[in-house]
Amino acid sequence: MTQTSPRSSSHVASLDEAKAFFATNPDIDAIDMIFTNLSGVPRGKRLRQHEVLAVYENGRFLPGSVLVVDITGLDCEETGLVWDDGDADRVCLPVPGTLVRAPWLGEHAAQFTTSFYELDRTPNDLDPRHVLGRVxxxxxxxxxxxxxxxxxxxxxxxxxxxxxxxxxxxxxxxxxxxxxxxxxxxxxxxxxxxxxxxxxxxxxxxxxxxxxxxxxxxxxxxxxxxxxxxxxxxxxxxxxxxxxxxxxxxxxxxxxxxxxxxxxxxxxxxxxxxxxxxxxxxxxxxxxxxxxxxxxxxxxxxxxxxxxxxxxxxxxxxxxxxxxxxxxxxxxxxxxxxxxxxxxxxxxxxxxxxxxxxxxxxxxxxxxxxxxxxxxxxxxxxxxxxxxxxxxxxxxxxxxxxxxxxxxxxxxxxxxxxxxxxxxxxxxGGRFVTHYCTVKEVEMARFFGEVTELDYAWYMHNA
Structure with missing residues (x-):
């Protein structure tokens, strides 16, 4: 049954939706489960059909730290959501209407989108989809x-x-x-x-x-x-x-x-x-x-x-x-x-x-x-x-x-x-702004910590 919530971002897809999709598309057995973190990069897992049904029934547990990796996928320990948090799991729940075939991935491929929730099923305030939903x-x-x-x-x-x-x-x-x-x-x-x-x-x-x-x-x-x-x-x-x-x-x-x-x-x-x-x-x-x-x-x-x-x-x-x-x-x-x-x-x-x-x-x-x-x-x-x-x-x-x-x-x-x-x-959200800026400050330090070809062209002989 579809869950409802006062927040528009918190509607969760039902198990019946997934069952109906696989009844119509029985050949599908390589399905990408996708979430989007602060940097806007789609990440996730590739699942088999029976695993997808389990996600639609109970969710899929993933570490909350993946929401605050930088644009290259590196951990940002400075957020406190890696070691300090015990790299604890949150739960990803599917977004209604997003389980669809993905023809560019092959004849038997599909994908669906998820959002992060706390273990008590309240929306995670660092998930960009929930940030938009609140506004x-x-x-x-x-x-x-x-x-x-x-x-x-x-x-x-x-x-x-x-x-x-x-x-x-x-x-x-x-x-x-x-x-x-x-x-x-x-x-x-x-x-x-x-x-x-x-x-x-x-x-x-x-x-x-x-x-x-x-x-x-x-x-x-x-x-x-x-x-x-x-x-x-x-x-x-x-x-x-x-x-x-x-x-x-x-x-x-x-x-x-x-x-x-x-x-x-x-x-x-x-x-x-x-x-x-x-x-x-x-x-x-x-x-x-x-x-x-x-x-x-x-x-x-x-x-x-x-x-x-x-x-x-x-x-x-x-x-x-x-x-x-x-x-x-x-x-x-x-x-x-x-x-x-x-x-x-x-x-x-x-x-x-x-x-x-x-x-x-x-x-x-x-x-x-x-x-x-x-x-x-x-x-x-x-x-x-x-x-x-x-x-x-x-x-x-x-x-x-x-x-x-x-x-x-x-x-x-x-x-x-x-x-x-x-x-x-x-x-x-205050916590979102703090963590977003922490991630971007870490990215900025890593970016400017690299020595580029332009550094050599401008400074190796002229400095």
């Missing part, structure tokens, strides 16, 4: 349901070691060289990959829609259809990223969601589209005014005010900050505008009923659960406190960025701003 619940308590969609940009790269190269077209064998933005030719050249991508998404029920060639050679963006269920829409985004990488690998390529793989090319972002449905199901942001209803402007005001404090999750890695450059389609300041891609928070053009905001700050490397949680926290704060966003930017937002309030421009500053934010602790 969604605050909006629902106020009579608002977030309606969200995720757009993710990525590069297709040549498989191999060393510095990355753009992948060669699967039909022509030629490597893309120019910024063929919206190029149909480039899309056609990778058609076998996209055909398999759409087919796999259909199998998994991921609502994949339009695809475009983006503003760099070998860079693409695909859109996931909006849903009035922020948790499920974000589940889709995590499943989609894994699927893209898997399908690319089947075609001998690497799909990279790294924020800035090439210094001379555009970086890859994750754009979050959000509106709010009221209790009748209507769009609360709808208005004949292109800037939307007053509540939309308050939501934008809140996102602007909390933007600097949220950068620790919007730009979670050292590489993330290489993406933020003027005239690059990546924002550099807390700005907003209507039908304007030079700002951080854009109200897109469209009919009155479609009014929403496009949040353009996140890199494609951000954890979608945490990014969505921080965006919705900012919106709730703004709507609750009726925050005025100030006048909309008209024209070039890069030239009009306020000098006295820019975004944190490096990793350490972003982590510190996030760690010291009382508002982020209120919305996302």
């Amino acid at each position: 969604v619940d605050r909006l629902v308590a106020d009579g608002l349901t977030p309606v969200v969609a995720v757009e993710l940009e990525f590069f297709l790269l040549e498989a191999g070691k060393g510095r990355p190269k753009i992948a060669r077209g699967l039909n022509s064998g030629a490597r893309p060289q120019f910024n063929e933005v919206y190029s149909l030719r480039e899309m056609e050249d990778f058609k076998p990959f996209f055909d398999d991508l759409y087919a796999a998404c259909d199998v998994q029920g991921i609502p994949l829609e339009s695809a475009i060639s983006e503003y760099a050679p070998g860079q693409f963006e695909l859109t996931l259809r909006h849903k009035a269920d922020a948790l499920r829409a974000t589940d889709d985004a995590l499943m989609y990223k894994r699927l893209v990488k898997g399908v690319a690998a089947r075609h001998g390529m690497i799909a990279s969601f790294m924020a800035k793989p090439f210094a001379e090319q555009a970086g890859s972002g994750m754009h979050l589209h959000v509106s709010m449905a009221d209790e009748s199901g209507a769009n609360a942001f709808a208005s004949e005014d292109p800037a939307g209803a007053p509540i939309l402007r308050h939501a934008i005001g809140g996102m602007k005010e909390l933007l600097g404090e949220s950068m620790g999750v919007f730009a979670p890695n050292a590489n993330s900050f290489r993406r933020f450059k003027a005239n690059s389609y990546a924002p550099v300041a807390p700005t907003w505008g209507v039908n304007n891609r030079t700002v951080s928070l854009r109200v897109p053009a469209g009919p009155p009923a479609s009014r929403h905001v496009e949040h353009r700050i996140c890199g494609a490397d951000a954890n979608p659960y945490l990014a969505m949680a921080a965006v919705l926290a900012g919106m709730h704060y703004g709507m609750t406190h009726k925050v005025d966003p100030g006048p909309a930017i008209v024209g070039n937002g890069y030239e009009q960025a306020p000098e006295d309030y820019r975004l944190p421009n490096h990793w350490a500053a972003a982590i510190e701003a996030f760690k010291s934010s009382g508002r982020m602790r209120d919305y996302l």
Whole structure:
């Protein structure tokens, strides 16, 4: 029987759901059980069919320390959740509707998503899915349901070691060289990959829609259809990223969601589209005014005010900050505008009923659960406190960025701003913010502790 809880993230799939899946798919016997930790990297176990049924009946016990490993999978002892905690188990329980075939893994493969709970079945406050669920619940308590969609940009790269190269077209064998933005030719050249991508998404029920060639050679963006269920829409985004990488690998390529793989090319972002449905199901942001209803402007005001404090999750890695450059389609300041891609928070053009905001700050490397949680926290704060966003930017937002309030421009500053934010602790949880920042500080120390090729090039002879 499906368990219910006051928290929207705490719905747990039933044993009957798993039994029904295997009755329809009796050949499946290699199933990946997936969880997502603070760094946003899907991890888990590969199980046999009978083991999956046991998970759906009783859960699967895993060490809580895996939630706070760094992006490379190394323990972060500084969190106190490794030796100090006795590396104690928590229990993973399955998310409804996520047990699906995974065709890129083979004919008999499937996967399902889980969330972490304490042994008494209360949601673990370090699980990113529960962090998002708590923010969604605050909006629902106020009579608002977030309606969200995720757009993710990525590069297709040549498989191999060393510095990355753009992948060669699967039909022509030629490597893309120019910024063929919206190029149909480039899309056609990778058609076998996209055909398999759409087919796999259909199998998994991921609502994949339009695809475009983006503003760099070998860079693409695909859109996931909006849903009035922020948790499920974000589940889709995590499943989609894994699927893209898997399908690319089947075609001998690497799909990279790294924020800035090439210094001379555009970086890859994750754009979050959000509106709010009221209790009748209507769009609360709808208005004949292109800037939307007053509540939309308050939501934008809140996102602007909390933007600097949220950068620790919007730009979670050292590489993330290489993406933020003027005239690059990546924002550099807390700005907003209507039908304007030079700002951080854009109200897109469209009919009155479609009014929403496009949040353009996140890199494609951000954890979608945490990014969505921080965006919705900012919106709730703004709507609750009726925050005025100030006048909309008209024209070039890069030239009009306020000098006295820019975004944190490096990793350490972003982590510190996030760690010291009382508002982020209120919305996302104090223990979560503490442990997240500990993990990122450990990552930062490990990253800057490495001696790179650039060190040798700059300093070996000149120092």
